[in-house]
Every structure is written in structure tokens, then in C-alpha cells.
Amino acid sequence: xxxxxxxxxxxxxNGSEIHALRDVSLSVRDGxxxxxxxxxxxxxxxxxxxxxxxxxxxxxxxxxxxxxxASMDARELDALRKNEIAMVFQFHYLLxxxxxxxNVALPFMDSMIPVSRDRTDHAMRCLSRVGLxxxxxxxxxxxxxGEQQRVAIARALVTxxxxxxxxxxxxSLDKGTGREIMELIRGFTDDGLSVVMVTHDxxxxxxxxxxxxxxxxxxxx
Amino acid sequence: MNILTIPFxxxxxxxxxxxxxxxxxxxxxxxxxxxxxxxxxxRHSLEQKLWAFGPNILVFPKIxxxxxxxxxxxxxxxxxxxxxxxxxxxxxxxDAIPNRGNVRAVSPKLVTVAAMTVPGKASASGADSNxxxxxxxxxREKLIKNYWxxxxxxxxxxxxxxxxxxVAARLGLKPGDRVGLFGREMLVSGVLExxxxxxxxxxxxxxxxxxxxxxxxxxxxxxxxxxxxxxxxIGDIVDQxxxxxxxxxxxxxxxxxxxxxxxxDFVSNxxxxxxxxxxxxxxxxxxxxxxSQVNDRKREIGLLRSMGFSKGRVFQxxxxxxxxxxxxxxxxxxxxxxxxxxxxxGALRMLEDASLTFEPAHLxxxxxxxxxxxxxxxxxxxxxxxRIEPSEALVSI
Ligand SMILES: Nc1ncnc2c1ncn2[C@@H]1O[C@H](COP(=O)(O)OP(=O)(O)OP(=O)(O)O)[C@@H](O)[C@H]1O
Ligand SMILES: [Mg+2]
Numbered sequence: 001x002x003x004x005x006x007x008x009x010x011x012x013x014n015g016s017e018i019h020a021l022r023d024v025s026l027s028v029r030d031g032x033x034x035x036x037x038x039x040x041x042x043x044x045x046x047x048x049x050x051x052x053x054x055x056x057x058x059x060x061x062x063x064x065x066x067x068x069x070a071s072m073d074a075r076e077l078d079a080l081r082k083n084e085i086a087m088v089f090q091f092h093y094l095l096x097x098x099x100x101x102x103n104v105a106l107p108f109m110d111s112m113i114p115v116s117r118d119r120t121d122h123a124m125r126c127l128s129r130v131g132l133x134x135x136x137x138x139x140x141x142x143x144x145x146g147e148q149q150r151v152a153i154a155r156a157l158v159t160x161x162x163x164x165x166x167x168x169x170x171x172s173l174d175k176g177t178g179r180e181i182m183e184l185i186r187g188f189t190d191d192g193l194s195v196v197m198v199t200h201d202x203x204x205x206x207x208x209x210x211x212x213x214x215x216x217x218x219x220x221x
Numbered sequence: 222m223n224i225l226t227i228p229f230x231x232x233x234x235x236x237x238x239x240x241x242x243x244x245x246x247x248x249x250x251x252x253x254x255x256x257x258x259x260x261x262x263x264r265h266s267l268e269q270k271l272w273a274f275g276p277n278i279l280v281f282p283k284i285x286x287x288x289x290x291x292x293x294x295x296x297x298x299x300x301x302x303x304x305x306x307x308x309x310x311x312x313x314x315x316d317a318i319p320n321r322g323n324v325r326a327v328s329p330k331l332v333t334v335a336a337m338t339v340p341g342k343a344s345a346s347g348a349d350s351n352x353x354x355x356x357x358x359x360x361r362e363k364l365i366k367n368y369w370x371x372x373x374x375x376x377x378x379x380x381x382x383x384x385x386x387x388v389a390a391r392l393g394l395k396p397g398d399r400v401g402l403f404g405r406e407m408l409v410s411g412v413l414e415x416x417x418x419x420x421x422x423x424x425x426x427x428x429x430x431x432x433x434x435x436x437x438x439x440x441x442x443x444x445x446x447x448x449x450x451x452x453x454x455i456g457d458i459v460d461q462x463x464x465x466x467x468x469x470x471x472x473x474x475x476x477x478x479x480x481x482x483x484x485x486d487f488v489s490n491x492x493x494x495x496x497x498x499x500x501x502x503x504x505x506x507x508x509x510x511x512x513s514q515v516n517d518r519k520r521e522i523g524l525l526r527s528m529g530f531s532k533g534r535v536f537q538x539x540x541x542x543x544x545x546x547x548x549x550x551x552x553x554x555x556x557x558x559x560x561x562x563x564x565x566x567g568a569l570r571m572l573e574d575a576s577l578t579f580e581p582a583h584l585x586x587x588x589x590x591x592x593x594x595x596x597x598x599x600x601x602x603x604x605x606x607x608r609i610e611p612s613e614a615l616v617s618i
Contacts, residue, residue, distance in 0.1 A: 054527060054612035075531065082529025089615060093524045095227070097234035105222055107528045115222040159528075 002051065002163055002194065003027040007060035009046055009217075020046040021057070022217040028163065033186065033195045035205040038214035044198040045167055047214070051196060052085055052165040053077055065162075082107060086156035090168040092148040094140040094155075101127060101136040104154045119158075126154040130184060146177035153184060163194040170204060182207050224534060227525075228542035231518075242510050243550055249503030250554020250591055253496045255562035258577050260492040262566050276328070276365050276445035278459060280315075281470040282306045305331075305440035306469055308432075314465035315446070320458045324448045326364035331356040331428060332442045333435035338401030339392050352388055353423040354402070356431025365447050366420070372396050373411030379427035381410040387421040389413075402426075403434040503550075504598040511543055511602035515609075522606050523614025532607040539603035540596050547595025548588045555587035 009021040020043045028034050036044050049055040051062065053069060062069040064080060072080065094103045105123040108115045115123075127136055130150035132143075140148050149169060156164055166185065170178030182204050189195055189209075197208065205211045213221040232239050282304040308329055315327050337352045359375060373396025376383055382402070384394045389412040394400070398409045407426075415421055432438050448458050459473045515522070522535055563577050 049612050052527075054610075054615065078529045078531045080529075081527060087527050093520060093615070095230075095521055095524070097230040098226070102222060102226065102230075106525075109222055109224055109226055110525075110528075110530050110534050112223055112225070120222070155528075 001027070001030055001063075001065055003063045004051060005061050007047070007050055007057045007062070009043075009050060009055065009057050019217050021050065024060070024217070024219055026051075026212065026219065028194050028196055030162065030194055031189050031192045032210065033189045033208040034197070035208035035211045036196065036198045036214060037200070037202075037205050037211055042214040043217040044214055046217075048165050048167050048196065048198055052087055053081060054087075082110070083159060084162045086159060086161035086164045088149070088152050088156050088164065088166040088169045090171040092140075092145070092152040092172075094148055094151055096140050099137045099139055100132060100143065100151050103140070103151055104158050106155060107159045123154070123158050126158045127151070129157070130154045146173050146181070149173060149177075149181055150184070153181065157188065157193075161193070163196065164188070166195065166197040168198055168200065170199065170201065178204065224538065225541060228538050228545060232542060232545060238510075239546070242507065243546060243553070245506045246503045246546060246550035246591070246595065247554040247557065249499045250550050250587065251558040251561060252499050254555050254558025254587065255565065256492045256496050258559065258562040259566060260489055262562075262577065276326075276447045277455070277474045278446035278448055278462070279472045279474070280306070280311065280444040280446060280462065280466065281472070282443075283468055283470050305437060305442065306444070306466075308439050308441050311441065311444060311466050311469060315444075315462055318458070318461035318465050320448075320461055323458060324446060326361055326447045328357060328361040328365045328445045329428065329441045330443055330445065331431050331435060331437060331440060332423075333431055333437075335402055335434065337392065337424070339394065340399065340401075350392055352392075354431055355423050355425050356428035356435075357425050358428050362425070365445055369416065369420075370414045371411035372414070373409075376410045376425070376427070379430045380405070381408045381426075383411045383413065383425040384409050385421040385423050385425075386413050386415040388424055403430065500594065504594060507543060507546060507595050508598040508601060511539060511599045512605065514542075515539060515602045515606045518606075519609055519614040522609045523611040526609065526611040527615060535609070536603045536607040539606045540599050543599025543603070544592045544596040547592040550595065551588040551591030552584065554591065555584050 004027065005025045007021050007024040008019070011018040011020055024043075024047060026034075026047075036047065038044050046055070050057045056070075064084060069077075069080075095106065098106065101120070101123055102109075104127055105115050105120060108119050108123075124136065127133065130153050132147060132150055132154070135143065135147065140151070143151065149172075153169070156166075164185070169185070170181050173181065178201070185195055185197070186207050195208075197204075199205050211221070212219055306329075312327065312329065315321070315324065318324070332353060332355050334351055335354050337350050339350065359377075363369075363375060371383060382400070384392075388394070389409075392400075394409050394412060396409060396411050399406055400409060401407070402424075413420060432440060446462075448455060455473055459471050462471045463469075525535060525538075526532075559577065559579055566577070
């Protein structure tokens, strides 16, 4: 459960102020699929960044299962990102020098302790689940755009996060591939995963339980 | 798979870039290793050559002297008593000093005056000639006076003598001549070329024989010592000898000594300075390259941060990459540097009296040291990497 109240975010560039978010409130229940729509520059990415802790808002509060993000120190924030939050970006950010399976297991590689057999197996299952069985040892450069995005989704799932933030995950894919990715994500909400997804596409947005529209930094519906 | 997989794979990703960086760093290590081994060998052969200047420490018995100086007139030193050193005690004392390893040779001496009969000459002048006879231990004396060049050869038995140039000229001695000394017949086995020192005016013979005939068995007038030490001040050696042989007067010929030290120190300081400059340049290269890497990889780092990697982890990843480079450069550099300096020194014919040995321990030290140096050069880029804000890195495409 994530709750945001009265979020404001202002960017200052070249002396002018851009109010990217103005008094935005939004809550997402466990297992709920929320889609954010809106024109370019309306503040969708900014909202997603704030909700996913990548950006600190200028005002307002965000609570993750009741815990206030503003009061968390760096270590708690890292733990939150590691254990509860997953992210998928428009351009599938994979490490180009790691294989598909290594990219999926990347969240587990944050210490000197080798990734356990169990976790490697789990990463394998996540890859199979997104339909990449047999391509585990390929480098990102040897995969198509859609396949790379699947790897990114598998990586987002591997930590058993509670909420997935996806910023135009289908933006760089063709219609058919985009639809497959959409169905994949939809399937995960059945396991209790919450999803907040930004998309321009009405068809994709309709897959969500709820569509939120943004305009000029505000939620309008 | 663990955190080190990331830097390992990244190094492999850009083999050309990594190789280039490795090459520069390796070149630095190569030149340092060659310079250091070159300096070790050069220092060694320089030391060898410096011996040619003879003794630099003198050991005398303490003599009660009264300096007579009255009304501006210096009457010189009046020796009230001639004293002798005990051969066994002095040699044992000097052998026991901590810096014995830096004492190359200790040559004990007893000086006496004796009448020498030169056959053939005797009838002409009709009298024996008095000569100064210095008793020495030949194996030790030869080490100290390694600039001596006798005609003929060095004495081998106690019946043989070596004559200084001046005394040989005065008495008309040639190698192979037989003379009478100490009431027995002796062979002049060699005559010294002029040395320009007191050595020209005396005859050298076996120490025990001279002691016997001078009635001073086991006694010495003085000792000449040749000591050199690249790292330690000669003053220490003198102090140690003073403590070991309290009844002796130890004098160092400081000028000679300091001159020698100076030339050694100059060479090593020069090499140290050059090595440091090379190392500094190599470090700057590593630092700059890591910095540009960090800038190129902002998005990757942002991604890691968004997955919950802490700032510390990002810092470690960059540092470890630097460490890997340093260890590789250290290992390759040491090996190449070793081979190169062996070739160069061999070509310069400097390996004749010194040798280089490949030591695994030194290889390990080189890897460790350059690993650390390279890690240190990566600290700033690593710190910069850890400051990267995930939102900015991921959003600004
Ligand atoms: N880092 C930044 N510095 C300054 N202004 C910014 C920054 N990030 C976003 N903005 C501005 O904030 C506003 C909202 O940007 P945002 O990226 O949230 O829009 P968006 O709805 O995601 O647009 P798009 O659909 O094109 O991705 C825009 O006017 C943008 O120019
Ligand atoms: Mg956007």
C-alpha cells in the first residue's frame, strides 16, 4: 500500500520555475494496477520518480505501508528500493556486459557473498516466466528490444517487490510486442504486486484497474 | 556471481580501452622496476669501484699526548708513551659490531725499523740500510689496497717481501732479488708501482714475522679499515667500533667517506625522483580514465542505485576496478621490467659483479603496491560515482 498526499515538485532551470507536480495525491492498494496517462510534459515521469524514491518531493508525504519516506535515512531507503520497489524504464536499462541471467540476478549481487543456488534458480524461473528460457546466457546486444525489456521485467520481479513502477515500458516496442509485455505485467498483479505504469497508449491504459490522467502537474480525474 | 562480477565483466567489456590503460600503467611499472633494479646493480658496482680508494677508517692505540703550545709557538705533540693494540682483542671487537657487514676489510699492521742487507750493494756502500718494515696479513691487506699494482707478485710465504717503489729505487731492488732481513735470507717477490703515499717508502712483510722480530708478539700499531654502507652513516660504524674497542682511537676520514656516500645517494635520489614522477603520471592516467568511465556509466550506476545498491557499494565497485587494473599492471610490469633490466644491464656489462634474481615475493609486493596505488587513484572517481543521483542519471536521456 502506497499513499501520497499533497506532493509538489518544482524544477528550476535558467531562472525559470517549472511546477512539474502541484499538490498531487494518489494511493495504490496492494495488487492494484494504476495507469497514468497525460500529455507530454504533464509530470508523469516526475510523479513516478517521486513515488519510487528516486526523487525527493519538495512538499507532501509519501507512505509505504504506513512508513514515511521523508523520515527514512539512506540505508532504509536503499533497503526499501532493494526489497519492496521494482522499476522498469522505457529504455530497458540492462548492463551490456552481463548476460541475461546475470542481469536478472543483479539485485542479489550487492555483496561479496556469491549469489546462492536458490536465488540463481529463482532468477532462472523469472526468465522462463517472461518467455526467455534458453536465452539465459546471451548478452543484451544479442537480444531483440522486446526481449531486453522482458529481461528488465524479470529483473524487476526477481526480488519479490511489492510495487512495480514502469515508465512507458512499451514505448520503444511495436504494438504486438507491447501487448505481450502488457499481459505479462497484468499477470503479475494477480500475485499481489501493485503496478503504477505511465503510458501514452489508450489501449494499454485500459488494461489497468484504474486510469489516472495528469495535466500540467495535477491529477485531473 | 557477486559484487565483483560487475567490475570484472566491465574490464572485459572494453578490452582495447582496458589494454591501453593497462599498457600505460604497465609501462610506468616497467620503468620503475627497471630503474630500481638498475639502481641496485649500479649501486653495487659503484660500491665495488669505490673500494679502489682504500681505507677510510683508522684504528690507533690511545696515546697520551700533550700538545705543547706556548706563546704562539707550537712545539708539536710530545708522545710520552708508545702504546700498542692487542691483535686478538681488536679484531674480535671489530668483528662483533652490528654493522660488520658494511666493513669490507680490516687490515692490522705493526711497523718496525730493521737493517736490510742487499747483496752486491753491500760491498759498494759497505753498510746495511735501515728500512721501515710493515707487517701485514696479506689476504686482508690486498682487499684494502686493491689499487696496488706490484711488479712481480704478492708475497705468499713469510720469507717473501713486497717493496715500496721509493725504497726499491733507493736500494736497487727488483722482483726476484734476495735480501737479508731479521737475520735471514728473504725474497723480494714484488715491487709496487708508485702510489704517492707512505706505502712507497716501506717494505711489507708477514705480520707474525715482523711481530716476532720486533719483540711485539700479538701487538699492533694500528689498523686500516675500509667500510662503506649505502644506507647507514659511516659515523654509526665508527661509534660502534669505539664501543667495541674502547682502548683505541678511531678516526674516520670523513671527507673520503662522505664523498662516496654522496655519489651513491645522488644516484638513488635521482632514480627515486624519476620513479615518483612516472608513478604520478601513471596514477593520473588511471584516475582520469576511471573518471571518464564513471561519466560514461552514469546510467548504469543510477540503475544500481535504483535497485538498492548503497553509495558504499558503488564506491567499492569502482575502487575494485582500479585495484584489478593495478594488480594486473603490477604483475605484468614487474615481469617485463625484470626481463628488460636484465637485458639492459647485461648489454651494459653491469651484471658482472652483481646479479638480479626473480623473486616471487617481489612480484607479490609489486602487485600489492600497484594495486593499492591504483585503488588510491580511483578514490576520487569512486567518490564521484557514489554521489550520482539515480533520478538524474536515469531521467536525463
Ligand atoms: N530535471 C529536470 N529539470 C528541469 N525541468 C524538468 C526536469 N525534469 C522534468 N522537468 C520538467 O518538468 C515537467 C514534467 O516533466 P515530466 O518528465 O514529468 O513529463 P512527462 O509527463 O513524463 O512527459 P513525457 O510524456 O514527455 O515523458 C516538464 O516540463 C519538464 O520539462
Ligand atoms: Mg516521461
